[in-house]
Amino acid sequence: MARDPYWNHNVHYHRAVLAAVPRGCRTALDVGCGDGLLTRKLAGRAAEVTGVDRAPEMIRQARAARPPGNVTYLEADYLDGTPLGAHDFVSAVAVVHHARFEQAIAGLTRLVAPGGRLVIVGLARNHTPLDRVISGCGVPASRLYACLRGGKRGPAGMPVRDASLSWGEVRAAARRLLPGCRFRRRLLWRYVLVWDKPVSYDTRNGGP
Numbered sequence: 328m329a330r331d332p333y334w335n336h337n338v339h340y341h342r343a344v345l346a347a348v349p350r351g352c353r354t355a356l357d358v359g360c361g362d363g364l365l366t367r368k369l370a371g372r373a374a375e376v377t378g379v380d381r382a383p384e385m386i387r388q389a390r391a392a393r394p395p396g397n398v399t400y401l402e403a404d405y406l407d408g409t410p411l412g413a414h415d416f417v418s419a420v421a422v423v424h425h426a427r428f429e430q431a432i433a434g435l436t437r438l439v440a441p442g443g444r445l446v447i448v449g450l451a452r453n454h455t456p457l458d459r460v461i462s463g464c465g466v467p468a469s470r471l472y473a474c475l476r477g478g479k480r481g482p483a484g485m486p487v488r489d490a491s492l493s494w495g496e497v498r499a500a501a502r503r504l505l506p507g508c509r510f511r512r513r514l515l516w517r518y519v520l521v522w523d524k525p526v527s528y529d530t531r532n533g534g535p
């Protein structure tokens with residue numbers, strides 16, 4: 328795989344996202360794709376890849392990066408009912424905290440085909456002393472990675488915001504809304520959540 332053009336805490340977890348793409352994946356959707364860096368990596372793992380972002384500048388940058396032929400970009404809001412289809416694989420990196428958690432999960436689960444997989448890389452805020460200790464351990468790790476990767480950078484104009492839910496709140500809500508999900512807090516202030524949508528998933532019977 329080609330070297331990333333830049334490094335930051337979201338890019339750091341792209342490998343975890345890519346490792347979760349099921350074999351034989353036909354369609355992948357990256358929600359809140361930003362400048363499309365992850366979609367260009369997904370292009371080697373899925374037959375068709377779509378990146379969606381509501382920020383026109385992000386979609387402009389994604390298209391300007393000359394993606395492979397199996398990658399398409401859409402300027403759209405995944406929460407406003409725009410039809411975006413149902414996909415074998417859906418990723419959302421640093422996106423969920425831009426909306427209410429329940430609303431974001433409901434929007435994302437709708438985009439996963441029955442039997443498909445959802446991967447969320449998300450942020451949360453510190454609340455307990457243990458949260459602060461774990462987050463503190465990330466500081467030297469982040470500095471070391473930044474040194475090795477030429478600094479910490481991201482695309483110009485990327486919409487960002489702070490997380491409102493604590494680590495404990497996000498974990499509890501994820502377990503309630505996505506039964507069976509694998510939730511792991513990682514060192515660089517992100518969690519990685521993997522959820523497989525049951526083939527018989529029914530939003531009226533316990534789905535979000």
Ligand SMILES: C[S@@+](CC[C@H](N)C(=O)[O-])C[C@H]1O[C@@H](n2cnc3c(N)ncnc32)[C@H](O)[C@@H]1O
Pocket residue numbers: 337338358359360361362379380381382385403404405406419420421422425426485486487488
């Ligand atoms: C912090 S950036 C992360 C971008 C990219 N996933 C990455 O890891 O570099 C969050 C992105 O999500 C997009 N976004 C937030 N809410 C959205 C929504 N409801 N629909 C589509 N895009 C959304 C923003 O425009 C922004 O580009």
